[in-house]
Amino acid sequence: TQSTRPQRLLSAVQKNATRGDPCSVVRAIDDFCRHKEWAMNVGDEKGCILDSVVSEMNPAAVLELGTYCGYSTVRIARLLPPDAKFITLEFNPGFAAIARQVIAWAGLEEKVQLVEGASGDWIPKIKEQFGIKTFDLVFLDHWKDRYLPDTKLMEECGLLRKGSVLLADNVICPGTPDYLEYIRSSPKYESRYFKSHLEYTKVEDGLEKSIFLG
Ligand SMILES: Cc1ncnc2c1ncn2[C@@H]1O[C@H](/C=C/CNC(=O)c2cc(-c3ccc(F)cc3)cc(O)c2O)[C@@H](O)[C@H]1O
Numbered sequence: 001t002q003s004t005r006p007q008r009l010l011s012a013v014q015k016n017a018t019r020g021d022p023c024s025v026v027r028a029i030d031d032f033c034r035h036k037e038w039a040m041n042v043g044d045e046k047g048c049i050l051d052s053v054v055s056e057m058n059p060a061a062v063l064e065l066g067t068y069c070g071y072s073t074v075r076i077a078r079l080l081p082p083d084a085k086f087i088t089l090e091f092n093p094g095f096a097a098i099a100r101q102v103i104a105w106a107g108l109e110e111k112v113q114l115v116e117g118a119s120g121d122w123i124p125k126i127k128e129q130f131g132i133k134t135f136d137l138v139f140l141d142h143w144k145d146r147y148l149p150d151t152k153l154m155e156e157c158g159l160l161r162k163g164s165v166l167l168a169d170n171v172i173c174p175g176t177p178d179y180l181e182y183i184r185s186s187p188k189y190e191s192r193y194f195k196s197h198l199e200y201t202k203v204e205d206g207l208e209k210s211i212f213l214g
């Protein structure tokens with residue numbers, strides 16, 4: 001039977017990365033995507049911006065929307081303090097299965113809770129299910145037309161506090177026009193665009209970092 005791209009990405013990790021070494025897992029995926037098969041991971045260039053935001057915040061509670069193969073999950077989890085809570089939502093069972101193995105290969109399975117399901121269904125249940133009051137950091141990297149509705153839902157569910165940071169991938173390519181318009185014009189957010197490139201290409205893309213003002 002034919003393998004899928006995520007399966008081939010996992011094989012590349014198992015072949016080229018060292019078990020328990022998150023940086024080698026990140027490197028193995030970037031090499032695979034740059035030299036073998038492109039895949040929609042945040043990548044190394046935007047990944048460095050993600051790293052600096054995570055390191056600067058030292059967050060106690062992180063939410064990721066859209067795990068895919070777990071590349072950004074590993075990037076974030078490797079930088080978290082020991083008792084931080086990190087939830088990543090993924091509704092495609094095939095991708096979730098691959099991501100679990102990528103996260104395990106990095107030795108980070110204790111730091112990450114991968115929840116299988118749709119963000120719209122799970123966001124209202126997070127407080128009671130996981131004992132989380134608010135998130136310090138949310139990384140948005142799922143379907144681009146879900147960024148805005150999920151942001152409004154997180155506001156409504158009281159999951160954001162004064163100072164919570166939303167970091168959104170792909171605000172230029174593929175683009176998230178309705179989200180950008182909302183977040184940049186809303187008095188509830190202080191927003192800043194980090195210009196970069198679409199993963200593994202020279203095409204412009206960037207991350208939008210938005211601080212919730214309460
Ligand atoms: C509501 C809900 N709930 C839970 N999981 C959800 C969910 N909605 C989606 N997911 C999950 O998240 C990932 C989806 C990611 C979507 N990302 C992109 O489409 C994307 C595309 C490009 C791209 C750019 C130029 C091109 F020419 C082609 C593609 C680059 C990117 O960086 C992307 O992120 C995927 O794993 C999907 O199952």
Ligand SMILES: [Mg+2]
Nearest residue numbers: 042141169170
């Ligand atoms: Mg992306």
